Amino acid sequence: MRPLKMVDLALERRFLGPRLEVALQAVLDHTQFIRGPEVQQFAQELGAYLGGVEVVPCANGTDALQLALMALGLRPGDAVIVPAFTYVATAEVAALLGLEVRWVDVSLEHFNLLPEKLEEAWSPRVKAIVPVHLFGQSAPMQEVMEFARLKGLKVIEDAAQALGAAYRWPSGQWVKVGTIGDIGCTSFFPSKNLGCYGDGGAIFTRDKALAAHLARIANHGQDTLYEFAEVGVNSRLDTLQAAILRLKLPYLDEFNARRRAAADLYDAFFADIAALQRPVRVPWSTHIFHQYTLRVLDGRRDALRAYLQEKGIPAMVYYPKPLHLQPAYRSAAYPPGSFPNAERLAGEVLSLPMHPFLSEDQLYYIGETVRAFFR
Ligand SMILES: *Cc1c(COP(=O)(O)O)cnc(C)c1O
Numbered sequence: 079m080r081p082l083k084m085v086d087l088a089l090e091r092r093f094l095g096p097r098l099e100v101a102l103q104a105v106l107d108h109t110q111f112i113r114g115p116e117v118q119q120f121a122q123e124l125g126a127y128l129g130g131v132e133v134v135p136c137a138n139g140t141d142a143l144q145l146a147l148m149a150l151g152l153r154p155g156d157a158v159i160v161p162a163f164t165y166v167a168t169a170e171v172a173a174l175l176g177l178e179v180r181w182v183d184v185s186l187e188h189f190n191l192l193p194e195k196l197e198e199a200w201s202p203r204v205k206a207i208v209p210v211h212l213f214g215q216s217a218p219m220q221e222v223m224e225f226a227r228l229k230g231l232k233v234i235e236d237a238a239q240a241l242g243a244a245y246r247w248p249s250g251q252w253v254k255v256g257t258i259g260d261i262g263c264t265s266f267f268p269s270k271n272l273g274c275y276g277d278g279g280a281i282f283t284r285d286k287a288l289a290a291h292l293a294r295i296a297n298h299g300q301d302t303l304y305e306f307a308e309v310g311v312n313s314r315l316d317t318l319q320a321a322i323l324r325l326k327l328p329y330l331d332e333f334n335a336r337r338r339a340a341a342d343l344y345d346a347f348f349a350d351i352a353a354l355q356r357p358v359r360v361p362w363s364t365h366i367f368h369q370y371t372l373r374v375l376d377g378r379r380d381a382l383r384a385y386l387q388e389k390g391i392p393a394m395v396y397y398p399k400p401l402h403l404q405p406a407y408r409s410a411a412y413p414p415g416s417f418p419n420a421e422r423l424a425g426e427v428l429s430l431p432m433h434p435f436l437s438e439d440q441l442y443y444i445g446e447t448v449r450a451f452f453r
Contacts, residue, residue, distance in 0.1 A: 079439045082431050084392050085269045089435035094325060101321040114317030120324045124280065127327060128254045131262075132289035134281045135315035136296050139238040139265025142279040143208070144171035145313060146234045146261040149292045150206060152177055157203040159231075161191040162400045162412075163420035164210040168236050169401050172208075180204060181402045183417040187358040189213060189371065189427075192419070193221030206232040209259070211240035213371050213396075213429075214271070214337075216255045216363035219245050223258065233259030237282075239368040241272050242330045246362050255363070256282050261292075266315075266323060271337070271368055272330050274319040336434035337367040340441055344370055344430065347445030351452050353378070369396060369429040379428050382451055389447045394429045 080086075091098065105114060121133040136142050152158065154176030160169045162181040169179045182191050182199040189212045196207070207226055209217035217235075226233045237243075237256035241264045244252045256262025264270075266278030283289050294300065299310030315323075341357065348354045355373035359365045374382055379395075386393045400420035402412040414421065430444060 079443060080437065082391050082440055082444070083433075084394055084429075084431050085433045086435050087268060087273075090433075093435070097325055098322070101325050102318060105317050105321050111317050112314060114320070116317050116320040116324055117315055120315075120320040120327070121280070123324060123327055125282070127330070128257050128282060131257050131282045131284050132286055134283075134289055134292045134296060135320065136279045136281060136313040137315065138277040138313075139236075139263060139267065139270075139279040140167040140171060141296070141311065141313040142238075142263035142265065142281045143167060143234065143236060144174065145281055145292050145295050145311070146263055147171060147175055147177065147206070148295050148311075149288060150232045150234070150260065152205050152232075155203065156205040157201055159196065159199045159204055159207045160401070161208075161210050161212075161420075162402045162417040163189065163397065163423055164212060164236070164401065165238070165397065166401060166404070167238075168208055168210055169407060173407070178203060179401075179407065181412060181417060181420075183419045184212075184423070186373070186419050186423065187355075188215065188360050189423065190215070190217040191222070193218050193225060196222070196225045200229060204229070204231060206234055208234045208236055210236040210238075211243060211255045211363075213357070214240050214366040214368035215243055215360060216240065216245040218360075218362060219255075219258045220248055220362070226259075232261075235259045235262040237262050238265035238267075238270060238279075240366060241270065242334045243366045244364045257284065260285070261288070266319065271334060271366055272323065272326060274322045274326075276316065276319055278315045278319045278323065279313075280315070333434040334366040336436075337370075337432060338365065340432060340434075340436045341365070341367045341370050343438075343441045344445060347441075347449060348372070351449065353452055354448075367432055370432045371396065371427050371429045373423070373426045374428055375426065379426055382448070383428055385451050386444075386447060391444055391447055392431060395424075395427060396429050397427075398424055400424055 125133040157178035262282035299308040301307040353376035
């Protein structure tokens with residue numbers, strides 16, 4: 079059996095075969111490494127995939143979030159609502175821009191923000207909510223959008239872990255996550271569901287004027303050549319990365335389906351283990367399993383992780399500490415105990431290897447090893 083990894087990019091590379099060299103060679107030959115044609119071609123193809131939205135490529139997912147906050151005109155002293163249980167980037171960019179971060183607790187079932195806690199997180203200074211579609215499925219967006227409408231807030235979706243997942247409105251209409259709020263953000267970090275081979279990111283919006291503004295901020299705030307209309311940043315997707323993403327985008331749905339099949343098999347292995355909560359699949363979203371994340375309910379999460387490690391199975395804790403308890407983000411306003419679900423999850427979650435190229439052998443081995451631990 080092939081040694082296990084959380085994500086096995088060598089197998090993906092084998093799957094892509096010589097097409098990868100062909101795509102890269104084309105860029106090496108035309109030498110437009112910055113703003114080459116592949117960047118706009120990829121933006122158009124991704125926009126079409128997402129159901130016809132504007133896509134502004136940028137340097138990484140963290141920049142995407144920062145550009146979104148800047149383009150929506152958030153100013154120092156404004157506040158944003160962010161889930162307490164997520165990757166740090168979501169809050170970091172808000173803090174960098176001098177915004178106040180107001181945390182909201184998350185669900186013990188689906189790990190995304192709890193809409194019934196939004197009122198508590200709100201203050202008159204709040205200008206935006208940043209729902210995160212954690213681990214591969216959508217946050218409860220109808221409730222988020224309704225709250226935002228009532229309070230006059232902007233919505234920036236962090237779709238870095240859920241590119242390709244679909245959200246179902248109560249009407250039954252399906253839309254891709256990241257296209258629901260004012261702006262959607264994603265990352266093409268190599269381990270993401272659509273990853274490149276370095277850093278990359280993108281921003282989505284249905285609003286053409288907003289897309290133009292985002293593109294201007296990402297290009298130093300430049301209006302016409304050497305006319306700088308506002309203070310911007312330098313955030314670009316490399317042409318080489320765009321060429322890789324163009325090659326991979328047509329496989330995104332298939333890769334996500336393979337992840338789902340792996341999750342189905344894991345689910346079957348763990349169905350009768352009372353100490354494990356399997357990933358809950360919410361009715362309002364497809365799940366594309368960026369992570370397959372268990373809750374270990376009997377207090378033995380770290381022991382299980384060590385046991386798996388010993389058996390050659392990597393497993394990761396995403397995330398071991400909620401953001402309101404991180405040294406960089408602690409404040410007297412949010413002492414320990416403020417967000418009981420986020421704090422509890424930090425001690426219970428464990429993510430197993432998950433990528434489109436897990437073999438049945440590997441999945442059986444992982445499934446049986448986890449079962450052996452609980453016997
Ligand atoms: C990966 C990730 C980001 C940041 O993306 P980078 O490309 O690494 O900057 C932001 N938010 C979430 C939820 C992520 O998983």
